[in-house]
Every structure is written in C-alpha cells, then in structure tokens.
Amino acid sequence: MRPAVRLTASATSALPRWLLLTICIVYAFFGLFGRDPWKNEDAAGFGVMWTMANGSAHDWLLPNLVGKYMTEDGPLGYWLGASAIRALAPWVDASNASRVFTGLLFCAGCAFVWYAAYLLGRRAEVQPFKYAFGGEPEPRDYGRTLADGALLILLACFGLAERGHETTPQLAQFFGIAMLVYGLVRMIDKPIQGALIWGLALGLVTLSSSPVLVGALLLGTLAMALIVREARTRWLLLAGLPVALVLSVAWPIAALAAFPDDAVWYLNQWVHVSLSSFAGPPGSVAAYALKNLPLFTWPAWPLALWAWFSWSGLRRAPHVAMPLSVIGPLLVLVVLQSHQSNRLYMLLLPPLAVLAAFALPTLKRGAINAIDWFALLSFTILGSFVWLVYAAGLTGFPHPLARNLARLAPGFAPQFKVLSFVCAVAVTICWFVLVQWRLARHPKVLWRSVVLSSAGTTLMWVLLMTLWLPVVNYSRTYKDVAEQIASHLPEDYTCISPVRLGNAQIATFAYFGDMHFSFNQDCDVILRQDTQDFGDPSAMSDFVWKLVWEGRRVADRDERFRLYVRIDRPKPPVVKRRSWHKKPD
DSSP states (O other), X not given: OOOOOOOOGGGGOOOOHXXXXXXXXXXXXTTTSSSOOOTTHHHHHHHHHHHHHTSOHHHHHSOEETTEEOOSSOSHHHHHHHHHHHHTTTTSOHHHHTTHHHHHHHHHHHHHHHHHHHHHHTSGGGOOOOOTTOOOOOHHHHHHHHHHHHHHHHHHOTTHHHHTTSSSTHHHHHHHHHHHHHHHHHHHHSHHHHHHHHHHHHHHHHHHSOHHHHHHHHHHHHHHHHHOTTOOHHHIIIIIHHXXXXXHHHHHHHHHHHOHHHHHHHHHHHHHHHHHTTOSOHHHHHHHHHHHHHHHTTTHHHHHHHHHHHTGGGTTSHHHHHHHHHHHHHHHHHHHOSSOOOTTHXXXXXXXXXXXXXXXXXXXXXXXXXXXXXHHHHHHHHHHHHHHHHHHHHHOOSHHHHHHHHHHSTTOOOOOOHHHHHHHHHHHHHHXXXXXXXXXXXXXXTTHHXXXXXXXXXXXXXXXXXXXXXXXXXXXXXXXXXXXXXHTSOTTOOOEEEESOOHHHHHHHHHHHOOXXXXXXXXXXXXXXXXXXXXXXXXXXXXXXXXXXXXOOTTOSSXXXXXXXXXXXXXXXXXXXXXXXXXXX
16 A cells, blocks of 8 residues: 655655755764774774785785685775875875775765655656646655655764774775665666766675675575566566676686686685685574664664655565665675674665655654754763763763763873864754754754754764864774783784784784784784783794783773793703723824
8 A cells, every 4th residue: 555645745855965064074083093003903994905005916816804814795995095105105094095995996986875865856757746726846856855765864863983994895885885785776767877986886885795695696586576567577688787897806816817816716715705604503693783783774774664665566666675675685694694794784784774764745743853862962971971071071070971981991191182172062052953943943854854863863963073073083993912912012913813812903913013923823922812811822842932022902801912932941961971981002
C-alpha cells in the first residue's frame, strides 16, 4: 500500500547550497589535521601509507607495514594516502598529508548519497498527492528536499564521526559503496552511464576491500535486478561487469608480473583472510552488533525501518529495493564476521541514509517533535559538558571534573589555544541560533526533523576536535613512548624484533622513533609488549638480553613495553693443556 503523502510546495524548500556545503566541509575538515596517528586502526593505516611513500614498487603493489604484509584489504586506500604524502612532502608532514584524501573521499561519498536520493525523489511513484487546484511540489523540488534530508541523516549518524576521519581503507570503501548506490539509481534513466558507474564502483571496492565483500555486493545487485522492473540487467552485464572485472584484475596482474613469487603468496593470503574473516560463529558477533550497531547508525536505522513499513505497497520500487540490495548483503556480512568489529558498520550508512530519506514525508507530527526534542536536549547537555570539562582543565573548577580529567590523563597540561577557542565559540553560537529558529518558526519543510540531529553531531564533533583535541591526542598517541624508546636504542643496532606489538604500535614507533623492525631475521634488539608480567627472554650460550628501558603510555595502564638489547658474552681465554709426559730423548 502506498502511503498518503500530502505536501504543499512550501514544505519542499531546499536548504541553500552554500549552507549544505559548509556543513559537509566543516564536518569533514575538523579532526583531520593537527593531530598524531591514533590507536589503533588509524595509526596502522597511516603506517602502511608511510611505508609505501618511502618505499619501492614492491611496497606499492604488495602493501606492508615496515615489512609486515597487510592482507586484510586491497591497496587503493593506501595508494591514495601514500600519493598525498609524496606530493605534499616538502610542505606538510606525512601524518597530516595522509588524511587529505580521507576528507576528499568523505565529501565525495556525501555527494553520491545526495544525488542518489535526488534522482529517486523525482520519480513518479514517490510523488505526493496532487491537489485539485494545485499547490503540490514539483518533482524536482521534492527530489532536492529528500536529497537534503538524506545528507542530513548521513551526517547525523553517531558512528560516522570518528570512523569518517580515520586513515583507513574503510574511507575508500565508503566512497565506493555510495558510488555504487548512485550507479544503480542512475541506471534507471541512463542505463549505460549508470551501469558504467556501477561497474567502476564495484571495481574500486574490490581494490580497497576483500573478495567476499565484493561478491556479496554483486549478489545483492543481481537479486535486485530480478525484483525491480526498472533495473537494466542487460547493461549491467554488458557494460558494468566488464569494467568491474578490468579494474579488479589490474592490481593482481601488475603484482604478479612484477613480483611473481611474493605476489602469489600475498594474493592467496588476501583471499584466505577474506574468507576466514566471515566464517566465525555468529553468536558473540551478533550480540556485539545488536549492542553497538543501533547506536552507530542512529538515527538512520529507525527512519529506514519506518520507510520500509510506510512504503509497504512499493517495496519493489527502486527507492526501497535499490538501497536494500546493498543493506541486505552488508548486514549478512556483519553477522558472519569472525571477530567483533565495527569496520563494516560505516559501509551501511550511505544506503541507509538514502532509504531513510523516504521516511521523512510519512512521519507524524509526534515523531518529528520527539526526534527534535531528543536532539535538542541531548546535544545541548553534551555540548555543555564538553565546555565544562574544558573549563575544568584550564581553571581547576569544577573540582570533581578537574580531578577526573587528571586521573584519566595523568601528566596532561591543558593549554589555551585561541583559534580552537574561537572555532568552538562560533559553532556553539550557530547551534543556539539554529535551535532558536527551529523553536520559534516551526518550519514545515521535510528536513526539519533531522536538521537538529545533523547540526548536533557537527557541534559535538567540532567541540571535541577543538576544545578536547589536545587531551584526546595525548591519550591516543604513542609519540612520547616512541621518543623514549628511541633514546635508549644503541646507535649501532641492526634491527628490532617486535614481540606482541600491535600494528598501530609498530607504525607509530617506526614513524616517530625512526626504528628499523624486522620480522624474519634474528635481531640484536627486542621490543616487547606485556599486558602482564612475563619473564626475561631466554639467554643463549653466546649472549644475554639486557633490559635497558621499561615504560608505558601514561594514559594506558594495561600496556607495558620492555626494550632488551643483546649483550655478547665474553669468550673465555683459550687455556693450553699442559702435558705431563716427558718428551722422549
């Protein structure tokens, strides 16, 4: 049954383009620069990019972290970050340069979400009820309003803030998923162009992720093509699929041609890791997803669910079936993961936001008011808390907050930064102006129910990345530990053997401490992480291990690092055995 959508032209007033662009740029820009690589995946991803940028063709074709092969994802995301590091090397340090493409990919993904919702919103089957004497919105205006709503819903999602600013392959995957959704929608009215975009997107996802993810997306698309009448399956197979295949095999062929032996092992591991990552028992992983996925994707998931129910008579229509053809396979993979992780959660957001936009015309006034008041109260309270903690760090008042801050980040010395303070004040004023406009004018536009949610997440992210950035950076970087370790290393050491070190720690130590790690040879230095007390390394007949440094990050009580240097045993002097027999005459 089709919902009775009754709207006037005034309800489809679009947001000014400059305002929408400003929100996206502000959201994407803050948190990218002026910080160190953070534990865990952010630092690990940066380490691979930094290794590529300073390495050879072998490092570019077979991504590794200072010699340790990284086979979980394809190389595309690493290629982009490494290219930025090389291009900006004279002017920008590697850590900041690696995140340039993070912001660009994020903004491009937002653009694909907007255009996908816009094209779907212009279709005849989703148009509002036509009045006898006119006054209903034009399809173009209705589509723009729904597109604005889709983008606001995307920016309002809680989990996107941190994940959307990390130096990981997930940003390239996020971009590819958003592009894939747009290609499917574009295929309805421009079959060849849409199929080519879909094929390009699927190839880019292959180059940035794993074979299982690509296979799931391909199956979802084929299932959708059998259900949706408007899908042009023929052009998907004739135009889109060849493009996807060419892009997908380009990297493996280049790697096999350049480094056949290493590439065979690497590609086998890439496929094996992909299969093993989605072969675990779903019990604990499903429980983890049930606990964390709703918060990560809020408020997109309840709106998408409401769109599914409210458009029950048109579930085979493109505006419902096409986003679901991407959401469904991704949800299956989320449940089938072998380990508890939110890596795939961000990939759900583009199709969820597109589907959720079609819930906006069918929301009741009570639901709209509930969403608004929840956003107003929660973000105002949270924003006030951020300001209070910031003031407590600088002034020591309120005393309980200052004491808790000192306990959570021991040794941290707060500093007043004018630019950060001005940006935080500006975004706080904008929040209160928006709240006053929303409460005073009671606008009837469709996106009114999500504008406070998206503005609230932007407010919180900007406040955290201005007022709290120093303390967050202090508590999530290994820079200080790396400098301490480097100062205790012998000047003539050969290499370091890492023991129980994570990828983030290896990357940060190599970057900030200029340390040389080796994973396949005997080294004269051991760097070890212990979460509990372990004995010293076993002494060999020719040498012993001497503990020269022990420490941890001040903000982490669970980690402890120990640095051992090999000390050669002095060889005892050769004693000639005296003969007691007389030499014969």
